[in-house]
Amino acid sequence: QVQLVESGGGLVQAGGSLTLSCAASGRIVSMNSMGWYREASGKQRELVARVTSAGSTNYAESVKGRFTISRDSSRNTVSLQMNSLKPEDTGVYYCHANLITVLATYMGSYWGQGTQVTVSA
Numbered sequence: 001q002v003q004l005v006e007s008g009g010g011l012v013q014a015g016g017s018l019t020l021s022c023a024a025s026g027r028i029v030s031m032n033s034m035g036w037y038r039e040a041s042g043k044q045r046e047l048v049a050r051v052t053s054a055g056s057t058n059y060a061e062s063v064k065g066r067f068t069i070s071r072d073s074s075r076n077t078v079s080l081q082m083n084s085l086k087p088e089d090t091g092v093y094y095c096h097a098n099l100i101t102v103l104a105t106y107m108g109s110y111w112g113q114g115t116q117v118t119v120s121a
Helices: none
Strands: 002-007 010-013 018-026 028-039 044-050 057-059 067-072 075-081 093-099 110-111 115-120
Touching: 002 093, 002 110, 018 028, 018 093, 018 115, 028 067, 028 075, 044 067, 044 075, 057 067
Parallel strands: 010 115
Antiparallel strands: 002 018, 018 075, 028 044, 028 093, 044 057, 067 075, 093 110, 093 115
């Protein structure tokens, strides 16, 4: 079994910073990518940032220059440093991973339970 555990969510004032962390545990043999998605109230879940095992990154246009994603491949963890937060960044942030387990020969998709981020004006 694979589990993604998120931490770091909370309440922050606009312009402030917050760091989210996600740790993947289980019988993982290959981690392809890890990333963060968010779901604002009444809106679709969207990609915030993603990093691959090769180190390449993708960011939503709305967070470029403000958010930074980083990884620790040896620990199967990923962090999202969020700076200059805006009220529109408010939402539930979900950790996601594409990986292969010891009993699978195909890539699997896994999600964390989500952590609330609230940015007040």
